[in-house]
Structures are given as structure tokens and as C-alpha cells.
Amino acid sequence: MKACPERSVLSGVEGSRRGEELTQEDLKLFDLQLFQPRHGYRYSLDPLLLARFSGQLPSGCRIMDLGAGCGIIALVLARVNPGCSVVAVEKNSEMAALVEKNIQHNDLAGRVVVHAEDVINLRRSYPVSAFDLVVSNPPFRKAGSGRISPKAGRDAARHETTAGLAEFISAAKYLVKPTGRICFIQLPSRLAELMSLAAEMKLSVLRVRMIHSNAESPATMFMAELAKGRRCAPVVDPPLFVRDMDGEYTDEVRQ
Secondary structure (H helix, E strand, O other): OOOOOOOOOOOOOOOOOOOOOEEEEEEHHHOEEEEEEOOOOOOOOHHHHHHHHHOOOOOOOEEEEEOOOOOHHHHHHHHHOOOOEEEEEOOOHHHHHHHHHHHHHOOOOOOEEEEOOOHHHHHHOOOOOOEEEEEEOOOOEOOOOOOOOOOOOHHHHHEOOOOOHHHHHHHHHHHEEEEEEEEEEEOHHHHHHHHHHHHHOOEEEEEEEEEEOOOOOOEEEEEEEEEEOOOOOOEEOOOEEOEOOOOOEOHHHHO
């Protein structure tokens, strides 16, 4: 079995609730406090929806988060799956150090580790079919598309660089067990691309769920669950509405 070179990368990241570089956010539902860049890429509702979509796993399972950002998905999944271990993969060394800071701050060092590595290189570090669940909130847009943010760090998280959607899905396929699951969140404009890539890589699409701002808006995101080594027709879940027509969060989102 190949070695898994997760390591502490805390050195080099400084900041606190009072500092200029980082802010601290409370996620009381999951008993988490997360540091994230004040001016760089900041998480939104997407990772929380994906974590819920991914569901709960039996004790002893292994989870991998591809493109971890500040570590929000990895840490939430660790909280809702207390008997599981989680690997958070993040290419950006500063963000990987921030993941480590969040792991330590939330006393999860025993179950969550960060691996500072590019998604395209993970085969060098992990054996095939090593994880029960692989999740990803990957960069949504192709390089050179969409608006360019003036704030440092945001474009690297929003736009593909070395790894595109195909590389993220390929890595997930390699890492997940035949009995496991892959869960992604992406823009509706890339649904056809994801379905095509899944078919090309012989992955089954188990489930799709569209996310809408409200009951009258078009979908703004979608979540997909995939698996390898299985044949089945995809199930399209009822749509998820983030807000009601009064602009308030729906009961499901409040949960």
C-alpha cells in the first residue's frame, strides 16, 4: 500500500478573530468554529448542502474531500460521521495550512488530516479504491470564463487551473470503492458535461438534485451522486429551494 503523506502545514498561517487576514465564523449546528480569509475566497451555502446530500456513513468509513478550501466540508462530515476519518485535499499551500488550523482549533486532529497536493497527483499517494465517500465542491468555471475577481484567492477557487472537472471526476473514480459513493456540486451549465464524463469513465449517476434560489427561479446549482461498478438508472430528487417567496430560508435549509 502506498504511503499517505498527510502532514501538518500549520506553519505560515497567522491570523485570529481580531486580525486583518482571517475571520472566524461559528457553525453552531455542527459545533464548529472556522477561520477563513477576510478578503479571499469565502465559503457559502454550497458546501453545507453538499455535506447534507452526501448523507451519513457507518463507523469506520473513510472520506476524502477534493479541493477542501478552508476545510468546511471535511470538518462538517467529520462532525456528522463521528466514527469516520476524513482526508482534506487542498492544492493551495496557504489554504491547506488554514485547513490544518481549523482542524486543530476544532479538536479534530485525530480524525481529519490535510494533504497539500494537486488533485491530478493523488494516484501517487493513495491506493485505488481506498475511500468509501469522495466529495468535491470543485472550481465551477473553466479557465478564462466568467468574471474575474479583484480579491486575491477567489479566482483560484472559482476557476479551474491544473485540474478541470474531468480530472476531479477521474480522481474521485480512482479513489472511491466500488461499494462507495462520489458526490459533486456544480453549475447547471455543466450538467451535460458531468453526465458525459461519467458515461465516458463508466460511472453510474445514482442521483441528481437541482438547487433553486426559490420556487420560481431557474436552478442555480445541482448536486450529483455517482458510483463505479454499478448499473442503474439515475433518480432525480425533488428540487431544493433555498428561500421561500418571502425571501426567508426554507425549513430544509434551516435544518
